[in-house]
Amino acid sequence: MKMELIQPFINAADAVLAQGLHSPTTIGNLTMEEEAYRRKGVAALVAVTGDIEGRMIVDLDPQTAVKVASHFAGSELPESDTLVRETVCELANQVVGNAITALNDQGFHFRVHPPELHTSDQGGRSSEDTEAVVICFETSSGAVFMNIALRYNLRRQADRAARSGT
């Protein structure tokens, strides 16, 4: 996966987390994940279709999820609260939305799907054309993991090139 696809997601997550938590984040390790995705705690998945397709998962261990959600909500939430999971979904939605906005400015066209709670412990394996990148953001509330697996939709690109005669 090319860095030009990843960078808007990093920028968006950095901005959304910093604004919501009222403190700066530190971008930690960036790793490629070849094995099947293993959920760490409360995770939300947003699917993207269009010129680039795939999915992005935001994943937080349960304690961090509670701290982040409480910060965003402005009051202490219990771990069992639905609002904790809702907040992680909305966090994923905002990161993808802002990243897609930046990528759209570069000429890519997408459709963003509503976020879903990712409940299975394990996800699909990455493949050669949809390798996953995992980025860890260190925040004042704990580590927030972002797992991105995207690939260029070559058929759509070819169709558009044919239509424009290039």
Add this chain to the structure above:
Amino acid sequence: MEQFAAIKRSKDGQPVRYLVVDDSVFARKNLARMIETFGGQIAGEAGDGMTAISEYDRTNPDIVLMDITMPQMEGIEAAEKIVLSHPDARIVMVSSVGYQENIVAALQRGARHFVQKPVKAEVLYEVIKYVLGEDGAVANAAGAGA
């Protein structure tokens, strides 16, 4: 959260009534908290475009805050349907997907403005004042720390 000088309806001095439409409960609560700091009142809530249309008919709000990406019916389509039957409806799109095509599509179908998520209260406040125009009045800021 910061407190703003209350925005009231010019015609009767009553709080501005809002319909908040978002599939995320978190996002709705967050907007509701901001509306409270603007001195507004929640007239209704909806989690998808279909419900937004029926809630608009039921509550007749002064302002609609409408998400775009939602299940069943997306916000732009719902905005268009509401404006078709209520041409004076004031709809502000509130979405994380803020690219130009989306904004233009929303405005062409009747939305009055667009605010990108994450929402900053001060930005939303200014947009609300702008969209209400002469139908809104900022109350004297006695006791408010705007």
